[in-house]
Amino acid sequence: MDSLRxxxxxxxxxxxxxxxxxxxxxxxxRVQTSRVSVDRVVDAFEEAAIGCSPLSWRESIIELDxxxxxxxxxxxxxxxxxxxxxxxxxxxxxxVVPGDVIWDACAAPGSKTGHLIxxxxxxxxxxxxxxxxxxxxxxxxxxxxxxATAAIVERADxxxxxxxxxxxxxxxxxxxxxxxxxxxxxxKKPSALDDWSLGHVESLGNVQRGILRRAIELxxxxxxxxxxxxxxAPEENEAxxxxxxxxxxxxxxxxxxxxxxxxxIDSWEGTAFDHRLTRARRIYPHHAxxxxxxxxxxxxxx
Amino acid sequence: MSxxxxxxxxxxxxxxxxxxxxxxxxxxxxxxxxFGIDPSTFEAHTFWERGRGNIWCVYGDHPDPFEAEGLGMxxxxxxxxxxxxxxxxxxxxxxxxxSNIIHLDRSQADSYIAGGTQSIAWDGDWxxxxxxxxxxxxxxxxxxxxxxxxxxxxxVPKGRRREMLDRSSESSP
Ligand SMILES: C[S@@+](CC[C@H](N)C(=O)[O-])C[C@H]1O[C@@H](n2cnc3c(N)ncnc32)[C@H](O)[C@@H]1O
Numbered sequence: 001m002d003s004l005r006x007x008x009x010x011x012x013x014x015x016x017x018x019x020x021x022x023x024x025x026x027x028x029x030r031v032q033t034s035r036v037s038v039d040r041v042v043d044a045f046e047e048a049a050i051g052c053s054p055l056s057w058r059e060s061i062i063e064l065d066x067x068x069x070x071x072x073x074x075x076x077x078x079x080x081x082x083x084x085x086x087x088x089x090x091x092x093x094x095x096v097v098p099g100d101v102i103w104d105a106c107a108a109p110g111s112k113t114g115h116l117i118x119x120x121x122x123x124x125x126x127x128x129x130x131x132x133x134x135x136x137x138x139x140x141x142x143x144x145x146x147x148a149t150a151a152i153v154e155r156a157d158x159x160x161x162x163x164x165x166x167x168x169x170x171x172x173x174x175x176x177x178x179x180x181x182x183x184x185x186x187x188k189k190p191s192a193l194d195d196w197s198l199g200h201v202e203s204l205g206n207v208q209r210g211i212l213r214r215a216i217e218l219x220x221x222x223x224x225x226x227x228x229x230x231x232x233a234p235e236e237n238e239a240x241x242x243x244x245x246x247x248x249x250x251x252x253x254x255x256x257x258x259x260x261x262x263x264x265i266d267s268w269e270g271t272a273f274d275h276r277l278t279r280a281r282r283i284y285p286h287h288a289x290x291x292x293x294x295x296x297x298x299x300x301x302x
Numbered sequence: 303m304s305x306x307x308x309x310x311x312x313x314x315x316x317x318x319x320x321x322x323x324x325x326x327x328x329x330x331x332x333x334x335x336x337f338g339i340d341p342s343t344f345e346a347h348t349f350w351e352r353g354r355g356n357i358w359c360v361y362g363d364h365p366d367p368f369e370a371e372g373l374g375m376x377x378x379x380x381x382x383x384x385x386x387x388x389x390x391x392x393x394x395x396x397x398x399x400x401s402n403i404i405h406l407d408r409s410q411a412d413s414y415i416a417g418g419t420q421s422i423a424w425d426g427d428w429x430x431x432x433x434x435x436x437x438x439x440x441x442x443x444x445x446x447x448x449x450x451x452x453x454x455x456x457x458v459p460k461g462r463r464r465e466m467l468d469r470s471s472e473s474s475p
Binding site: 043047072078154165 | 346347359360361362364365368369370371372373374375376390393394415437438439440442444461462464465466467468469470472
């Protein structure tokens with residue numbers, strides 16, 4: 001947890017933040033509601049005497065009292081996907097509807113792709129790219145189990161992705177769930193901070209900017225580009241979005257989330273960011289007992 | 303070429319296919335004849351071949367040929383003498399089926415999901431069947447089984463086989 005100390009000045013009640021980061025995360029699944037009703041999934045878990053409670057603010061996320069949701073009928077049937085709460089936040093913010101053509105730039109292993117497929121009811125196209133072939137095979141497995149027929153999967157470095165051979169000129173919306181240092185995932189994976197280094201944080205910043213820039217280029221005017229990470233480092237969050245706002249091709253919009261979150265910051269270690277970055281959201285474990293996360297919703301200029 | 307090394311998809315022809323590379327009509331006819339699935343179920347989908355006999359199903363239409371790691375889902379293997387639907391396609395489209403569906407009780411279903419072969423009473427067709435069990439009061443299609451000589455073999459792919467967790471039979475302390 002020592003590498004998290006550098007955030008003591010930007011996180012309220014830092015001791016509570018550290019304490020929450022040390023607690024394991026509860027196990028949740030997301031229901032593929034375009035395939036099955038939440039009620040039927042709850043009944044199916046109850047038939048197997050598995051304790052389950054849909055979250056009050058979004059009943060399609062169900063908390064389970066077991067730690068291997070994969071060993072249940074709803075998982076085998078492709079009705080649910082094991083997915084933590086913060087991972088269920090980005091897809092609905094893309095404002096997609098059935099028929100849309102969407103890019104999920106850093107998609108593997110496909111949790112958010114599956115969610116996007118659900119939101120468009122498997123009607124339209126989600127192009128899921130990732131540059132890691134091994135992780136792409138996990139993504140294919142996950143998407144096929146969820147019954148996705150509206151997904152196209154391709155290996156690509158998102159910074160240079162060209163969808164024109166697919167007959168696609170531009171996307172209605174894009175998701176950049178960027179590769180990051182993963183500081184916010186310690187509750188799931190206590191070793192997540194083991195090889196943290198400032199060098200790593202800074203080199204990822206370049207990749208993240210490259211991918212986000214490409215997403216802005218490939219998204220139609222007026223379309224949403226959602227940027228998310230599961231890390232706290234401002235170098236990977238506000239600084240990345242700041243550079244993209246500076247390019248001038250998009251604006252950043254306020255986001256409504258169903259629980260307490262903190263605003264993005266507008267300065268870090270002497271560097272000032274565009275003040276609009278306070279519209280981004282920082283999600284801390286001690287606020288709503290979740291993993292850590294960062295979200296910025298960008299809209300491409302018309 | 304095997305399913306996982308090629309990345310080239312060719313749209314199946316509208317007509318004039320053969321036994322291994324069927325045309326669209328033959329595919330629709332097969333789902334209808336074997337399982338009673340109405341052709342309109344696939345109205346919005348196109349079929350593609352990647353590696354001879356591996357048929358994929360994707361929403362909408364796309365440029366032909368198409369280069370990608372995945373284009374929708376693998377739905378059907380047509381290389382063998384008998385065409386074999388995939389588990390994922392059975393779960394995705396099986397709700398529309400009306401024939402050749404075998405219903406298992408929960409313990410038979412658990413054995414099927416774990417990959418087991420079991421003797422079973424069935425006086426319908428032999429060959430590939432859709433396998434169903436009742437979940438929360440209604441039937442749900444689990445996948446595909448092969449019925450031969452009084453036995454139902456699970457064809458759930460190895461990577462999807464699971465020992466189901468069921469605490470309902472455990473006694474409380
Ligand atoms: C945070 S993970 C994505 C998680 C995924 N969105 C989900 O919800 O399941 C980031 C992904 O970015 C991929 N990645 C890293 N560099 C990339 C690049 N230049 N282009 C595309 N993908 C990249 C990694 O392989 C990794 O799978």
